[in-house]
Amino acid sequence: MDIDQDGLPYSRGHDMKSLTEARNELLQAFESTSISQLARIRSGIKLFWLLADAFGLDDAAEMIIKTVRIFPRIIPHRIPQELRETILSEFVSRSSTICSIVLHAKRPAAEAFEVLECAKRFMADVNFCTHLNNPQLELDHPRLDDRYEALQVEISQSEDENPLNTESSGPQKRDPVVVNQDIERIEEKIRGLSGFERYRLFPDAKRLQNMIAGDAIIALNTSALGSDALILTEQGIKSIPLNNLKYDDALKQSAIIKSQMLLPANEEQKNEEMRSLLRWLWIAAVKPVLAELNFLQPVVDAKDIPYIWWFTSGILGRAPLHAAGMHDGTEMNCTMDYAVSSYIPSLRALDFSARMSNRDPNVPWNKRILLVSASKSTGENKSHSSRDEAMDIKRIVGWNMKPTILMDPHPAKVLAQIHRFRILHFACNAKSMSNNPSASSFSTNTLPKPLEAVRIAQLYLVNTQLAYISSCAFPDDSVGPVVDESINMASTIQQCGVPHAIGTLWQVQDEFASAMATEFYKNFLGEFDGDVPSHYGKIQESLHLSISNLRKMPRWKDNFLTWAAFIHVGDF
Template sequence: MGLSEKISLEIETAAHLRLSNDWDRLLARIRAMPGFESFLRPSPCTALLKYLPDSGPIVLINVDEHRCDALALRVGHENPLHIPLPNFSLKVAKDYHSRLTKRLVAHDLRAPGGSGDSGEIALEPERGGGLYGRKRVVDRSATHEILRGLWVCVVKPILDCLNFEKVDPASEMPPPRVWWCPTGPLMFLPIHAAGVYEGAETECTLDYVVSSYTPSLGALASRLANNRPIDEGISGIFLTSQPKAPGTVTISGTTEEVNSIHAMGLAAGVRVSKLEGDSLTVDGCLQNMEEFSSLHLACHAFQHAEDPLRSRFRFHNGFLELDQIIQRNLKNADLAFLSACQTSAGHKSLSDEAVHLAAGMLAAGYRRVVATMWTISDRYAPAVAKDFYQYLWSHRKEGSGSGFDGSLSAQALHHSLQQLRERLDDSEQSLLTWAAYVHYCY
């Protein structure tokens, strides 16, 4: 190495050292500011335990090639409850994910792939099909095996350790709540629907708890830490259906869905507004999202695997993109009901599988989101939504005025899925119909 090269290397090393020292000093200044003590650090356990829901535990499930475990965080307990899951493995989780995806493709509930170089994935060709049927014993399918495996090896051991028991269907008390925070391939599996559905005696997660999901512990903790009243002038719900967006299959059930919700809202005295099809522009929707605390979108949706912020909802008059929503001032945002397909379906190509439209709406400020893991049925979606809002509005607090309160949305979705289950049998098609729906956050 020549003299000039040595001098150049010393100068470069000195520059790197100077930048490193500047970085350390800048971090020290930021962390000295109130509220920024943990800036660019993992949240300490004490911070996470400080803001826990009082109506049930958060269950973090870690799937690793060496072992699988769950950690339950409970209010009033200083330490997490460790729950070993010795009968589950990363290999099994990946196998379940692969097999479930094949079954979804077979039932036209998920597209087999993306759209080439754009990275955009159409989240539905249409909002599904299927028939109502009476309860009957059915033959075991791959989906039955997956849900049974999740129940026996993951969910039931966790519920047993938490001392949760099967709730009497005749009881007027709702089941306790659980927030699931899965990792890795478990993010693509319906933990909330795990259960045994063959034979005369069936049992599943719905029989024990009301399930919600959270993309991370911090996401839920921040909602609880910043839980503030919604401006009474903003409290209400905005609805839209977009049944005939250009270049997409007509989803006529969205019109029935929104009209039904709108009529029920008016009857309940709730502040509610709707715009349909061509009457709504993208800018108009964004404006209504600022003027109403809650949102119901019944439309087509697309997820962009390469750039999640370009994930979008398809309107008659253009695309409502996630990055447009995040840029708005939604400090009063409450509930977003995304009645579109696969709005909580992450993508395995992303470094964080929990990057999807539902998580994006949480990041935009919504406190709770109802979403779907795969394509939903255009025949059943209106019934699910109707039962959901009927539950919410029949449980309104006295003195609510015209405001809209989504705080019971998890219980409302639980109720509506139980209602749908009663109308269907336990065939694979029926299980995939109701198990698509999920609730996120508080």
């Protein structure tokens, strides 16, 4: 039975008898034990869209959840390109719509979150060979870990046709029946071990609650089917409808965000557009969520301010949610007045950040900071160069840290030294490639060859805790159409294996980027008199305080293109 390959609606041009035959054929393939896991994923995705379009959302939601739970068995960058492109176009780029379908089918909010998480993990694993997976099995049971990884490779390289591959001179491909039995057998064995009960499964309620070091994780999901907030707290996961968050409005506002990617020609006009966007975000999305969490209370003592993570996804993936608010002078309300915000690209990335941040406390604190700088500014405002920024930071932290400045270094020199440092500060030319995150890079003035993010991802930076990207350009050709993945340099570096990253959502003036960097390091590691400040040595609190201080200054208060751009990615 031929099924339309160009997406929905699958029912176009087919009568119900043909659609029923197609459904039965795909269901039989999905449930078969004699085809590969790759073929099951392919059939599951096709069947999901067919069911959603022609047979009802309940069966469709159940099918996509079953399909999602096969994904941990594959290695995305090793699967055939044809299937990888199918998954990217039919699952990852439509994950917001799929999430809405799961919620409309009255499935648990945790399953809707599982869809978004699976899409984010797949995208990260396509671009990077990440170190984000929990290495505990490798440490405790290395032989089991090796065997499981070997099966993942075998599954990812399997083919539906001619599974035995008898004409090849290389190793013969095993029958999928045998491979499927092996993977199920080893998963059962691993999950029978203490501490590995949820191995390669979406975290259960207890594990999710343990991940909440702050007060809430919030995912905003919007599609043509509606908008919802998925809220994860110690009490569990729930969803609330966001009736004022209209999909068409979100598309228009996301276009405004995209227009900020490069330094604007008309700064005054762009600032007014940003003021309007921040107001819309507050009314349509952020305020209802904070109200649901009972966070819209005046913060009397700074130590009592709530901590939240924004799980970025879909067309609002670049939205400055931490800066949303009423900035028109009549009512001054802003997310920052009620909560300290961080962003996370996935729950797995959050778990990684928490594990790396909570390593053995008896290990001496590495006091080395690497400052990678360009000798000349390439921005429009050259009043404060990257060299000046690096020297200012060295002066601020030098009393307690050991700074090393690399001026216009060759990428090989950075890669050779980077593992020795606890903090990496890039005061050079950063370029974020949204459509191809692994090609995101850093460069300097004297060398045409950039340092690509994928090369950092190939390292295992066990000493590094923070990467600070002072400012970043977002080329026009990297933005592309709106999809269910929005990438910035901070999230890219965090997924390369650095627990914490600070960066920008769009390009910022050199002068303000330097001002923010020096303000941050003063609060984070600067010399102080008297008692240790409560924010000292705390990345998120120091950034929150730095943004708050600069946005109070008359010069920057109404320049939303500056302070609203800076974000933290990682754990608290």
